[in-house]
Amino acid sequence: MDRAEQNYQKYCMLCHGADREGGAADYAPSLKSKSLMSTMPLNFLASSIGFGRPNTAMAPYLADSGGPMSMKEIFNLAIWLKYKAGHETIELSMDPIEGDLKIGSKLFAQKCAECHGSKAEGLTAPALANPAFLAFATDAYIKHAIENGREDTEMKAFKTQLSQEQLDDLTAYIRSLTSGWSPEPRELSPYPEPKDYVTNPQGARPDFTLKQDRYVPMEQVAKALKNKNKIVLLDTRTSSEWHNAHIPGAIPIPYYISEAKVSKGLPNDDTWIIAYCSCPHAASDKVIDMLRKKGYKHTAVIDEGFFNWINAGHPIIGGTSK
Known part of the structure; x- marks a missing residue:
């Protein structure tokens, strides 16, 4: 316990x-x-x-x-x-639920898309088209959540708004978003050595304009990498996410690292140390707070986070499937 x-x-x-x-x-x-x-x-x-x-x-x-x-x-x-x-x-039953996908699609657009996204990709609520979720969630589990909602959350119960037939149609539509997925192991990348922590060690120091004395626009960071400026990038997500994909040159310093180890190997001079996460701030804020507490002054967080970095077409690298 x-x-x-x-x-x-x-x-x-x-x-x-x-x-x-x-x-x-x-x-x-x-x-x-x-x-x-x-x-x-x-x-x-x-x-x-x-x-x-x-x-x-x-x-x-x-x-x-x-x-x-x-x-x-x-x-x-x-x-x-x-x-x-x-x-x-x-x-809950393990039996599949049958329904009309066209009706279910219309119901999803009307009742669910505002929070879950028009493609069920997740906005302010979980992604329902996520293959890992659909690989484990039964039809009855999905229907129960729609019918009864989630207490103390924005997910309300629809049992008084939708008939049982409509609930089946909506469940069947969400199930139709399933695509083949398996938890495929990846060839894990070797962790970088401290001597490699600084990206472009001979490069010029970049100029960043911070918001709230903390957040740097991702376009400024992308420009610094393109110009081969001297910088340290910290990936503060879990180490598994770093293995899967990360910004080139980023080193894994996960948010759950201890304060005693957070600065190990990091230069404490005028080198900019830029952290990022998916949140886009929670994990990176935590690591930057620990570094600033230790006297690291030239620190910042990528304002938009890793997913927006990807969506903007900026470079990423990662491990490959075994």
Whole structure:
């Protein structure tokens, strides 16, 4: 119990909140919600932690994917989360739900797209077209969430707005977004050595214009890399996300690193140290706060975050599938 709680505070609290209430960052769901925790089987919860949600801020935490936890630790954490939630598990049917996809598509646009995105990619609510989610979520699990909502969140219950037939149509449409996915292991990249922490060590020092004395526009960072300016880039997401894809030259300094180790190998001179994460600020803010506490003055956070960096067409590199 103690170890599981320690791991929660270290790895999960940043987004899911100190008391599992959700919404601390990245619109992370409440892990206290009765409708969620009573219907999510233990293996589904553990798989969500271990394999994450590709293309979202929920990273894989399994060591085989470059994360910080063993499968035993992940199941221990999942058991602790179920225990702390304190809700009796509801056994849902494993049978597929049939419905009219055209009607379901229209209902999704009317009822769901505002929060989940027109393509179910996730905006202010989870991505429902995510292959990792759909690989584990049963039809009954999806329908139960639509019908009953998620307590203490913006996800309201639709059982009084939609008929059972409409709920089936909407569920069938969400299920139709499934595409083939498997938690494929990746060839993990070697971690950089301290001698390689500075990108373009012979380059000129860039000029950055910070917002709120902290945030630097990504276009300024992209320009500095293109001009081969001297800079240190910190990827403050989980190490598994760094393995999957990162900005060229970035070194993994995950948000859960200890304050004693955060500055190890980093120059404390006039070299700019720029951090980024997916949130786009929560994880990188935490690391920059630790560095500034240690006297690092030339530090900043990429304002728009990693996903917007990708969407803007800026370069990334990462491991490849085995």
